[in-house]
Amino acid sequence: MISLYSPLRLWRVFVLLLSLYLLIKKRDSLLGIRPLPPVRLRETITVLGTSFVKLAQVLATRSDFFDEAYLRELASLHDDLPPMSPAERDRVFARAFPTDPFVRFGQNAIASASIGQVHEAWLEGGVKVAVKLRREGIEKRVRADIRILRTFNRLFRPLFSTLTRHSIEAVIEEFAAMIVRECSFDEERRNLEKFSAVYAHSGIIFPRHYPRWCSDDAIVMSFEEGWRFDERERIEEAGIDISPLIEKLVRFYTDQMLVKGFFHADPHPGNLLVRSDGALVLLDFGMVKRVPNDTRIAIIELIRSANERDFEGYVSAAKRLGTVAYDAPSAELAEFTERMFDIFGNDALDSSSMQKLAFDVLDQTRNLPFKLPQEAIYILRVSAIIEGLGTTYIENFNGIKDILPILQRNIPRALGMKDSLVETLFDEFARLPEDVAALRETLRRSSRGELVVELSPYQMERLRGDLQRSLAPLYTALGLTLAAFAAWTLGWENVAYLLAGAAALRVWFR
Secondary structure (H helix, E strand, C coil): CHHHHCHHHHHHHHHHHHHHHHHHHCCCCECCECCCCHHHHHHHHHHHCHHHHHHHHHHCCCCCCCCHHHHHHHHCCCCCCCCCCHHHHHHHHHHHCCCCCCCEECCCCCEECCCEEEEEEECHHHCEEEEEEECCCHHHHHHHHHHHHHHHHHHHHHHCCHHHHHHHHHHHHHHHHHHHHHCCHHHHHHHHHHHHHHCCCCCCECCCECHHHCCCCEEEEECCCCEECCCHHHHHHCCCCHHHHHHHHHHHHHHHHHHHCEEECCCCHHHEEECCCCCEEECCCCCEEECCHHHHHHHHHHHHHHHCCCHHHHHHHHHHHCCECCCCCHHHHHHHHHHHHHHHCCCCCCHHHHHHHHHHHHHCCCCCCECCCHHHHHHHHHHHHHHHHHHCCCCCCCHHHHHHHHHHHCHHHHCCCCCCHHHHHHHHHHHHHHHHHHHHHHHHHHHCCCCCCCCCHHHHHHHHHHHHHHHHHHHHHHHHHHHHHHHHHCCCHHHHHHHHHHHHHHHHCC
């Protein structure tokens, strides 16, 4: 644990975080330190390891924070690591399996990531399984990294406006909660159980786990064969049409984020396999999130407004989602949104031209109050990953012209409508008594003056900001007044008069 807090490592973390903050704030330097150039930034993150790689993967979705060169380097980061040493592997194995259940266990890892590594093994009867072992000491390392991150974030906090500060804190807090859960294989096993039950009829294949031999240090699952989703040549050689698979994947994630509200937050190519029969297999359930109902409704409104090119409605939905400040200028944001839609909906532009134009527009809107609430962090990340998977196979693939129509077709299901009109009407009639009772209760409360108005978290945030700005001059004036009183008691009359005058002016010009 000492090495985790070594002066050299702390300095690297300090320079990394300072670089990220300077890049977000568009400042050239602070305390004589300039932000790391893109390649050095990526190399520093790689040296710092697991926690910082995963944090950078989250930040890599923020094109409003970083320019193209930095985004390219952040997007290239992977959490592939060398496997554990044989001694470490044996210690973890002995702790996870006091009695060895395998007739054969592959000593060499077939996959090695930041949290764990995967081995082939065989049970009685020749059943082949995948055994995922947790890296030794990984939870302690991650918790140490989180403490360092939070400490430095408090140090840099005064550098940021309220909006940016809240976005950064949301990223760190959501990231901290997620990565600690990801270190628990008991949590991953529960996620797999829940996912398999909730999406049993999705048409997606999930591994089958063996609870008898699962623990916090290991998960034993069925061994799933297939090609990685990004192995284009091998999939095409097998004669598999990828377009229906992409639509199936988008529909599946629509179910997760908009219908069920329970979604797999890490669908990178290594976690998505394509079987020889064309079936999709989803692996690795360490990052699973719930989407609150109000967030799902805001996303549905976002999709509907985008499909109808109702850009003011789109901005309104973005405010309810929390990705735009509640008091942001709607007209200016609507114009910005329309320009971005025009770029990504233009079939005449290739991918590089789209990206260049999009970055040009973003450069002109750096001061617009975009935000990143906790609920949206992984939704945006998943959206970026799926779009990246689409570009592997479809030229100029993007969310507006390729994903949006699929999402729009699934809005009725997201709103709870059935597959047929008869089923929908029957369902609505079944809910009618509840709706009548709710209406009666609302009228009763209204007549008694008992109706309660609730403000959204974003409205409350705006009110808090307004209140802080209003009170700041009074706090300053109070401090100057107390200083004037102290100067008077010490006999410094001229200083006291100056301080009292400054206090009066601060109140007058507040």
